[in-house]
Amino acid sequence: MRDKIWELAKTRNITLPPEAPDRFEMYYRQLVEANRQVNLTRITEPAEVMIKHFLDSLEVLSACREFKGPLLDVGTGAGLPGIPLKIACPQISLTLLDSSKKRVSFLKDLVSALELENVTVIHGRAEDYARQDDYREQFPFVVSRAVARLNVLAELCLPFVSQNGYFVAYKGPEGATELQEAQNALSQLGGAPGKEWRYQLPENMGERSLLFLRKLETTPAKYPRKAGLPEKRPL
Structure with missing residues (x-):
């Protein structure tokens, strides 16, 4: 795995630091071991984890040369x-947010095992943390992968994005359709569509897209709505 992730990253014009392959190898071992007790992923075969999880996570580095931190990964x-991006860009500060105590416990152990610095792991809901001054509009890049449809995700994530920053949603081939659905949400949340980056994963492992949403205006204070409402009544 360690040599293959290096070569595959090169095909996407992504340069990894020397220690990255070993960290990805350890990440895989920790993930598979923890997955026996905690529901983390349905994908456990080495090649699939490397491509569908690790390489896919890194694609934003191929799509955007202005990528920087601090970075927030929602859900x-x-x-x-978040972790693959931190491995590839050790200089950035990273905040990981998840609502599951078991997943947060795994992430804290993982960050320690990988010896990653400037990583904060938070247990909680985006609807709650987005209202706190220490987090609201504090991140030039916010990312989220496989969490919810874009009209819901926009309400959960855009409040965290700083002025002129980006929320990047990792999507499948249906990204353009979700973007159309989210137009009303974006107009209310201070966001605007940026580019859509479409790509194919190697070894016929699927089509994906990244949706870049630009933060143009301050998100109104009433957003996000209380926990559960964005999913029940999308904007």
Whole structure:
């Protein structure tokens, strides 16, 4: 795995630091071991984890040369895409947010095992943390992968994004359709559509897209609504 992730990253014009392959190898071992007790992923085969999880998480580095931190990963689950991005860009500060105590416990152990610095792991809901001054509009980049449809995600994530920053949603081939659905949400939340980056994963493992949403105006204070409402009544 360690050599293959290095070569595959090169095909996407992504340069990894020397220690990255070993960290990805350890990440895989920790993930598979913890997955026996905690529901982290249905994908456990080495090649699939490397491509569908790790390489896919790194794609934002191929799409955007202005990528920088501090970075927030909302609904991070098993640490995706945040941990792979931190491994590839060790200089950035990273905050991981998830609502599951068991996943947060795994992430804290993982960050320690990988010896990653400037990583904060938070247990809680986006609806609550987005109202706190220490988090609201404090991140030039916010990412989220496989959490919810875009009209819901926009309300959960855009309040965290700083002025002229980006929320990047990791999506499948249906990204353009979700973007159309989210137009009303974006107009109310101070966001605007940026580019859509479409790509194919290697070895016929699927089509994906990244949706870049630009934060143009301050998100009104009433958003996000209280926990559960964005999913029940999308904007």
